[in-house]
Amino acid sequence: MFHKEGYKIILATFAFVIISILLIDKFIKIHWLQITIMIVLMGFLILILQFFRNPKRKTSSNDNQVVSPVDGKVVVIEEVFENEFFKDKRLQVSVFMSPINVHVTRHPISGTVIFSKYHPGRYLVAWHPKASEENERTTVVVENNTYGKILYRQIAGALAKRIVNYCKIDDVVTQGSDSGFIKFGSRVDLFLPLNTNIKVTLNQKVRGGESVIAEL
Template sequence: MRFHPAGKTIIRNTILIALALNLIGWLFVSIPIVSGLLSLTALVILVLVLQFFRYPNRKVQLNPKQVICPADGKVCVIEETQENLYLKQKCLKVSIFMSPLNVHINWVPVPGKVTFLKHKEGEFYAAFKDKSAEENERFCTAIQLADGREIMANQVAGAVARRILNFLEDGQQVTQDMEMGFIRFGSRVDLYLPLDTKLKVKLGDKVTGSQTIIGELS
């Protein structure tokens, strides 16, 4: 199993903590059940961290007329809304909620040119709550399609997620097999799409990043 570079430091520190807990149990705890619980706790923590930063090998089918899913998770919002930060127009919003058990890599949803990148400070409400889209810390990315239209993809922090990574640069040409970023420990991604996008998902659907087709562009 491969692990994402975003987890390198956390994985290393977790291994050290797991070793320390085991040493404490072996050297300083004389009660076998307590020593066993320390070892079990260390193992559980390590397994959870390793599965969180797992790096799946996925082949992406490139299609400029399709919007691919930017993250693993569950569709928690589909609605028409006004995007006021950059696009400043009505959009079709599709949100994907990622639990701590999901892969947390974020993929580029459409090919084009990065025209807007902005990190916004904010709160840390639970990512599945509606107000998290506007009030939580987030990283906003706009991509201009070949026909001049733009879409927005916002990486939103959650109650547990406190670190959003974005790997793109302003003006960069991107394709759908590229990583947009990574969010550590539970979060969501909000897509703001043209109103005439033909959706291929519905509320409550489980989706897979870089594999599921969110919609088709007109």
């Protein structure tokens, strides 16, 4: 299954590969060169298909837990001052996505969207300390009666040129469901209450919609 954000790119890539193969057969007569170019083209197609895959995930819905919004590696666990929405200290957990990770963003908790904002910005590498405040990004806050308010931020990386965020204020969302997509590289930051029990460690690999990041 592929994410809807990739349909146009996948179709365009298929068309490009098919046309290229037809042109190769017509204009290039060196057999080994034909094979080499075809292998490169098929490799490119496979990379595009892999990037936009949207595997089904089994989320065990639990209002006491925060699940990872994305696939990737935990690169930050620290206490910080969140200055956009909360304007106080929070626990930040950041997950970095490489180009080979699934790039679907999923809701970390169930609840109601109370804040959703897009920020244009720079394209620093996603692990840069200032990426969370200076890169292109979207900030979403979801609230439920058990956990309270959770903020998560999609952050574009050096290769990402488009962030897709489906959340609108007053939307009622379900933990683990699709909340957006980040095209080509990036990371997601979670900002959690200080009394949160973090369940992951630095450099741990996590799966969006399944791995438990934290619990009360």
